[in-house]
Amino acid sequence: MNPYILEMNNISKEFTGVKALSNVNFKVSKGEIHCLVGENGAGKSTLMKVLSGVYPHGTYSGDIVFEGNVQSFGRISDSVRTGIAIIYQELALFPDLTVYENIFAGNEVKKGAIVDWNQTIVKAKEMLKKVNLNVNPEVLIKDLGVGKQQLVEIAKALSKDVKLLILDEPTAALNEDDSENLLELLRELKKQGITSIMISHKLKEVIAIADHVTVLRDGRTICTLDAAKNEISESVIIKNMVGRDIDDIYPKRNTEHFGNDVLEVKNWTAFDPKLGRDVVKDVNIHVKKGEIVGIAGLMGSGRTELAQSIFGNPKSYKIHGDLYMNGAKKVFKNTKDAINAGIAYVTEDRKGDGLFLIQDIKQNISVSNLEAISSQGMINTNEEVKISNEYKKSMNIKAPSVEQLVGNLSGGNQQKVSLGKWLFVGPTLLILDEPTRGIDVGAKFEIYTIMNKLISEGMSIIMISSELPEVLGMSDRVYVMAEGKIKGELSAKDADQEKIMKLATQ
The missing domain is CATH 3.40.50.300 (P-loop containing nucleotide triphosphate hydrolases)
Incomplete structure (x- = not known):
């Protein structure tokens, strides 16, 4: 009997000449919690989008084998029917609809051709009980906190008889209590036979919950670590993620002398x-x-x-x-x-409030201080390119050029652009x-290093x-x-x- 519920064999995926995945192999055992880790841009989300049908069969090479059968998902609904559900960091809920309407959106409970709302509420209560969420199913989603909304998303997945649940950074926006509740729910689902794949940058949570950890780097499979063999530790994960040892993720600096x-x-x-x-x-x-x-x-x-x-x-x-x-x-x-x-303020919501995702790097960096590169109301584009290239280099923003759209950058590089934008005003x-x-551990280390450099130059944070x-x-x-x-x-x-x-x- 095949112990694997999922096998992804030699998966490769390209975007306009850039290889996002290169012969990735990824196997997940039935009924386990398998964590997928790697730096931003390593290919984690791309691999899961291949699996869930966001990138349909024919747009990648390699095979997806689910429950022993080769799959050719043409759309997301194909993977859902097979028993695969994916929950993204940005929740896909309708804020002005009720909890029960969200749980069964697109999967309505019907009596003939008519939606049976009474039965929908009854079944919604059953799903909420499964995720240990004690809320009125008739409350609006917008009236729930982020942690409870996350549980509604999982209840929605469970309503579709999910066999493999994929969670992309599920605890990124949660506090410690909500994060622990979510991890405990995954352990409960494991007892019920549901397999989970969790993408996370929070290594403490990964170590606490994972049966296996697979590390991706630069679009390739680096290793799979087994908790039963005591192979999973923070230092081992970090070394495989970044390709080098990071002895202390928090770089040291001189903290003896402060000014007024x-x-x-x-x-x-x-x-x-x-x-x-x-x-x-x-x-x-x-x-x-x-x-x-x-x-x-x-x-x-x-x-x-x-x-x-x-x-x-x-x-x-x-x-x-x-x-x-x-x-x-x-x-x-x-x-x-x-x-x-x-004073400059780098917001916690870089995608919503901090950056213009449909504009390029140079436009995002220059927007906070256009006066510095303008004359008589006209932007000096040569100066804009020069300044943005200086920040690209000094902050190690990984992109082909400053013409790259910010929406296409990894989270860590977006954060560096957001930081560069405010440094341009000279706070x-x-x-x-x-x-x-x-953002991943490697990008965190780079952000911390930038912070220390700014402090050494006399800034306060x-x-x-x-x-x-x-x-x-x-x-x-x-x-x-x-x-x-x-x-x-x-x-x-x-x-x-x-x-x-x-x-x-x-």
Whole structure:
């Protein structure tokens, strides 16, 4: 009897002369949790799109064997009928429809030719029970948090008698509690005989849950590691992902000498008229020259709201309190005022708010400071190309040229473009909101190295992060937020995960 539910043999896929996959071999055993890892651009998502029919048979070479039968999927619906379901990082739900409508969208429960809504609700409750989600099936999707929406997506897959569940970065936007709930659900589904493939950059989660780990690099299969043989460890995975040892993912720097305060915020409160409540409450923080200050806290703690209220208040909160830059009191009417004062903000949502995905690298980098490359209202295109090439080189943006569309770049390279865009304005204080979300360990190391270089040149950084190892590895001081308030301040030498979580849950 064949132990494999899935075999992908010698899969190759090209895009306009660029080989995304080169003779990839990937085997998944029945009833296991198999993690697929690799740097951004390694070919993980492309391989799964081949498997799920996004890239139909004939557009790639090689064979897909599912449950012992060679498959020729022409579209996504073909793979779904076979028992394969894929859930992407960007959830494919209808926000203005109910939970039950989303679960059975395209797979309606019918009585004859008519949709039986009563039976749909009954079956939706059954699916929600399977994923341990206790919500009213009649609630709208937009009224659920991201973690619960993720579970609705899985319930939707289970409603189609899924045998192989593929999850692409399922915990990227989740807090630690929601992430652990999702991993526990995968373990439950495993007991029920459902096989899972999980793509993830979070190696701690990979190590905790994987039966096997397959590593891709540059479109090729590098190795498959077996948990039963104790082959899976962070150092082994990283070495195979990047092709070299990274002894310490958080590069060291001199943290002995800091300058005067670059930013000081006193008694800072931000009221959100839409929510009808304060999202930031009486916050007092300061950042010195040449310092990285981490801001930790759970989702909803007010970290992003604090950053945005400082950066010219684009959400139009009602602000009370005082802000000082280099000792001078400032009042920002808009983000342009904040930029002119020397503050830049790299958003956590690079695709939604940070970048123009349908424009190229040079246009994205130059857009934040067009005045610097313009004369009499005309952009100097030669200067634009020159400047963007300088950032491409200094930040190691992997792309054929600065004419490359940003939407076609990997997540790590998109993040570097987003960072380069704001460095072009020449800030003295850089606010980084989730700077390494959804990017691989190699790209993370490059981002950290860039941060250290900026600090050595006299810049100051506020780093908001949900990854506690990142906060601890990169920060000189850490503020912990909960319910819009600063719950504590820790020096780097005194901070640890337990202390941060204790403050974050007060």
